[in-house]
Amino acid sequence: MNTAALQQTRLLRMAGIVKTFPGVKALRGVTVELSKGEILALLGENGAGKSTLIKILAGAFLPDAGDIFIDGKQLKLQGPADSRNAGIAVIHQEFSLVAGLNAIENIFLAKPIQTYSVIHLHQEYIRAKELLDKLGADFDPRTPCRLLSVAQMQLVEIAKALSEKASILVLDEPTAALTPRETSRLFILLDQLKKSGMGIIYVSHRLDEVFQIADRMQVLRDGADVVITNVNSATQSQIIKWMVGRDIEQSGVSKKEVPGNVVLRAKGLGNGVKVRDVSLEIREGEILGLTGLVGSGRTEVARILAGADIAEKGEITMEGRKLNLRSVGEAIGEGIFLLTEDRKNQGLFLRRPVHENFSIASLFRFACFGIINKAREIKAFLSHRDSMGIKVSSPFVRAGNLSGGNQQKVLLARWLERKGKVFLLDEPTRGVDVGAKEEIYILLRKLAANGNAILLISSELPEVLALSDRILVMHDGQIKGEIKDVGNATQELIMELAIQ
Numbered sequence: 134m135n136t137a138a139l140q141q142t143r144l145l146r147m148a149g150i151v152k153t154f155p156g157v158k159a160l161r162g163v164t165v166e167l168s169k170g171e172i173l174a175l176l177g178e179n180g181a182g183k184s185t186l187i188k189i190l191a192g193a194f195l196p197d198a199g200d201i202f203i204d205g206k207q208l209k210l211q212g213p214a215d216s217r218n219a220g221i222a223v224i225h226q227e228f229s230l231v232a233g234l235n236a237i238e239n240i241f242l243a244k245p246i247q248t249y250s251v252i253h254l255h256q257e258y259i260r261a262k263e264l265l266d267k268l269g270a271d272f273d274p275r276t277p278c279r280l281l282s283v284a285q286m287q288l289v290e291i292a293k294a295l296s297e298k299a300s301i302l303v304l305d306e307p308t309a310a311l312t313p314r315e316t317s318r319l320f321i322l323l324d325q326l327k328k329s330g331m332g333i334i335y336v337s338h339r340l341d342e343v344f345q346i347a348d349r350m351q352v353l354r355d356g357a358d359v360v361i362t363n364v365n366s367a368t369q370s371q372i373i374k375w376m377v378g379r380d381i382e383q384s385g386v387s388k389k390e391v392p393g394n395v396v397l398r399a400k401g402l403g404n405g406v407k408v409r410d411v412s413l414e415i416r417e418g419e420i421l422g423l424t425g426l427v428g429s430g431r432t433e434v435a436r437i438l439a440g441a442d443i444a445e446k447g448e449i450t451m452e453g454r455k456l457n458l459r460s461v462g463e464a465i466g467e468g469i470f471l472l473t474e475d476r477k478n479q480g481l482f483l484r485r486p487v488h489e490n491f492s493i494a495s496l497f498r499f500a501c502f503g504i505i506n507k508a509r510e511i512k513a514f515l516s517h518r519d520s521m522g523i524k525v526s527s528p529f530v531r532a533g534n535l536s537g538g539n540q541q542k543v544l545l546a547r548w549l550e551r552k553g554k555v556f557l558l559d560e561p562t563r564g565v566d567v568g569a570k571e572e573i574y575i576l577l578r579k580l581a582a583n584g585n586a587i588l589l590i591s592s593e594l595p596e597v598l599a600l601s602d603r604i605l606v607m608h609d610g611q612i613k614g615e616i617k618d619v620g621n622a623t624q625e626l627i628m629e630l631a632i633q
């Protein structure tokens with residue numbers, strides 16, 4: 134079928150979708166249409182309602198009002214199984230993998246390859262490997278998911294959705310933790326799927342991606358449709374304005390500070406295969422970028438420095454003093470903080486209110502004789518809420534009820550509030566919208582200007598280039614290159630070092 138013929142078939146129509154949570158009107162009558170063989174980008178600020186819309190399509194939430202039609206036939210979704218059976222595959226923003234199972238078991242959890250009740254394990258292995266290879270995954274499909282990094286889990290999620298042979302594929306920020314290389318592999322695959330007639334909904338905060346792969350885009354603001362248009366008839370700054378309702382100056386951040394003494398030094402760190410002989414130093418007032426492909430060992434290095442994992446080899450010194458970190462608590466005592474990339478499992482207490490999640494690392498600042506001064510705590514939180522634009526109706530809302538990007542902002546606020554010396558930030562702006570990103574960049578530069586040492590791990594190369602004073606590139610558990618003249622460095626240069 135050619136594209137024109139495919140486009141005529143309306144695959145999906147969600148009409149007048151309304152969803153209210155206590156205190157929040159998440160969707161106020163949103164309509165989405167998707168044709169066969171097209172990619173629709175769904176855009177909007179953090180908290181605009183994108184994931185809520187997708188969860189409704191996935192059967193995870195029931196809408197308060199509105200109808201869903203597939204191929205013109207009305208669909209009544211009572212739960213996720215109905216959605217799956219209707220040919221809808223969804224990759225959620227937060228992972229839904231079962232940690233104890235391996236990649237193969239997760240991929241075929243809902244739809245095993247079987248004849249009658251016999252599951253064909255070998256076929257599942259071959260199929261899983263095939264899918265993961267296509268995505269550029271370099272781990273064994275038999276690896277338990279709890280041992281995988283966020284980006285590797287993302288690849289399993291994608292493989293899982295692809296294995297279901299759906300006619301509609303929905304991806305909620307699939308590339309937030311992927312590097313350019315994994316992203317471009319995914320795009321090749323999405324393009325093939327689209328050409329075979331699949332309809333794809335794609336949520337992302339990376340606008341360059343939208344221009345690269347989407348045919349049409351739809352912008353949501355505060356739960357309502359703002360605009361629906363063809364991708365080639367919009368510019369980046371226009372889209373940003375539709376999303377946030379005002380102009381955002383992409384000013385770039387100034388890097389005038391001269392780094393001071395070495396604060397943290399690591400020598401010959403080793404931890405099995407993931408980290409092999411890593412040495413680095415971070416200075417006062419410096420933002421050191423650490424980048425490399427998925428699985429290159431970036432996160433593992435940060436975890437050792439933060440006391441979360443213990444190195445088998447090597448040593449860490451802080452201001453010349455040798456450290457023997459046995460736990461995260463000990464590292465925190467030394468003023469070393471880790472912002473983890475896996476906010477759901479390692480960072481946030483989803484059932485606790487936002488203000489507690491914010492203040493937990495700096496309770497002593499809000500306490501007097503052991504009693505927490507709640508008013509001070511809330512006031513401090515509100516000031517971060519305003520500067521980063523955290524969308525939350527009150528500080529007492531459970532953290533788990535915030536949108537993904539807003540959860541990330543709360544975690545970041547937690548560490549920004551704390552007085553420390555070394556900040557290890559693993560994908561700090563993952564899932565954060567363009568407007569808030571600028572604000573966070575300014576805050577991080579301020580943090581450095583105040584004499585802190587910052588390690589920035591990021592898959593987004595423009596971010597690494599814009600923020601770092603110096604960049605280290607990892608490959609295969611080792612540091613393969615250092616870029617000192619960041620001003621003249623390019624993404625291509627980083628990629629060359631990353632894949633050598």
Ligand SMILES: Nc1ncnc2c1ncn2[C@@H]1O[C@H](COP(=O)(O)OP(=O)(O)OP(=O)(O)O)[C@@H](O)[C@H]1O
Nearest residue numbers: 154159179180181182183184185534535536537538
């Ligand atoms: N289970 C829930 N309970 C209460 N409120 C919720 C729940 N899920 C979402 N919300 C609220 O609904 C609004 C829309 O959230 P949603 O997750 O859809 O945003 P989003 O567009 O996906 O944002 P992001 O870009 O940060 O992922 C937010 O104000 C959020 O706090």
Ligand SMILES: [Mg+2]
Nearest residue numbers: 184226536537
């Ligand atoms: Mg979301």
